[in-house]
Amino acid sequence: MPWYVLLVPLAAAALITIFTQRSKRLSSFLSCAAALASFSGACLIFTGKDAAAVAQKWIDFPGIFTVPFGFVLDNLSRMMLVLVSGIGALIHIYSLGYMRDDEGKSRYFAALSLFMFAMLGIVLANNFVMLFIFWELVGFTSYVLIGHWFERDAAADAGKKAFITNRIGDFGFMLGILMIWTSTGSVVFADVAPQLPILADHPVFLTITALLIFCGAVGKSAQFPLHVWLPDAMEGPTPISALIHAATMVAAGVYMLVRVGFIIQASHAALLVIAWIGTITALMAALIATQQNDIKRILAYSTLSQLGYMVMAIGLSSSNAAIYHLFTHAFFKALLFLAAGSIIVSLHHEQDIWEMGGLSRNLIITFVTFLIGALALMGCPPFSGFFSKDAILALAHEQNMSIFVLALATALLTAFYVTRLLVVVFFGHPRSHAARVSRESPLVMIGPLIVLALFVIVSGSASFSGRFVVVPQEMGFFRSVPLLAMSALVLGTGLAIAFYRGHANETFDFELLRQRFYFDEFYRWLIGWTQELLARISAFFDQWIIDAGAVRGVSSGTWGFGALLRLLQGGNLQAYSFLFGLGIVALIYVAVFR
């Protein structure tokens, strides 16, 4: 059964690429059918208890390096299977509407199916090598899909940026995998885990390994300092932003950290670094989100912020809280992106929130579903986001007070920018012609919105979520935490309403946040500078060592020596004979006296 779930999307991608490239309708339906088939298979795996799969031999050098092609089918990967294939299927259907008139529809759906294959592969992989290969494949499909509208320079650049930034993190990940392999001789999770006590004798080695593996998650889950690619990835089609850059791919980093948690948990230093990276990302992204104007970018920064929460939870050594938040976040963030996509389509691809306004009148279903997603994101009590965020906050309160304070500040900022988004987009007066005449999107797009909204509502109840993930127990003696979270929520919401109600443009201007802390500029400067330095060094080497030294040095040396020798040939017979005599004397000296 896992084979079936994994390979159906691949088959669809292959069929579309090879045979049905011409027919857009056929391609899109093929891809959707594959996604639905995969989802039903995932449901069967989830309900059935005996869905084991035999590992196949794959790379086999006995005694040196053995990689089986095997699957992990524990509760975590079953939950992720259903989540990925379920949300994936919904987004396939939504894409039918969103990409209806797109030129590259076949290419889009082929890449989408390939992404499903890769993502399911990450979830199922039972060893580091498989994980890494699917990991890279996910990065590649993400690159293809971000750059889907490659005629636009911005989209092409964003694709490259995402791929290259991910590669930086993946390089660290690869080094980490190699370190594990050299130290334990195995890459299979189940074989590495029992060997950890041996590694624990070398805490520095273990910490470095854990942090290198974390590098991979930093790239894929867009954590500080490699977060810069995710906001730019919003150049891709909105369903892609929902599927890849909100619900699944960026969650792959968190999933991987949980999967290899046995390594990371073993090093306290690594845990501390991870927790702080998560906290910094959460706070920084929330700060930036308060001053962005592009609806998708605001959502992208909120994704960053929520991913920061998850990483923070892992750093606080609670993978349950992280996975719980991943689970709820996948629903409400996919919902938010799809609703944003619905807005964007009905406004003819307008993404500036200041060109919207008053949309709650025209786009009623979109508004209601967006509101549900937004409330969940803010952490409003009956919805799922409240419980999962609360679990992380309680965890931080228990373990590290400074992280807790920053996380609470992030929660306040989240409430602030989400309310700002709601107020500016849906209330007040329409600020453009497109916003005045906007009409609700087609049913094929509204349907997935409603389904996702239902899931967001029910995933708030512990009895529903508990079937999929371990819901961290409410810690009774920290009742103050939900109270503090609630007051942060109310304060943030109130501030945003006070600042933005009835305003037609930005009420206060904070250049540092608007420019996203100048990260892009800094990286441009840094890369420009280092590259320039490297280029200068190699140019110097080429010009002076290779050219001047090795090539011209030999030639001019020979030439100069020849010119010197030429001076001896003066045409004077007696000079020749004198030198001849000298030579004889020298020879005799050498022969007789040496």
Next chain:
Amino acid sequence: MVTLGHYLVVSGILFAIGFAGVMLRRNLIIIFMSLELMLNAANLSLVAFSRFHVQPNGLPNYNAQVFVFFIITVAAAEVAVGLAIIVALFRARQTTNVEDITSLKF
């Protein structure tokens, strides 16, 4: 009592005179004569070696004397060629001064 040393000293002096002549004189003919002098210095030493290298049967070693004959023969041939070249050169350049004949150079 004349010893091998005396002969070799005379031979060395002759050789040195010849070499000095080759070095210092400008006239090609004189240089040529000096060359012959050097050859004969070598001949003298060879003959002296032959005379003083007595074999067990009481006779001198004649190998060196045969060698001298060869040298005299080659020298005669060389004189024929050399003088012919000098004559040809004189016809072409109207001089036998080596300082005027320096055109064979880079």
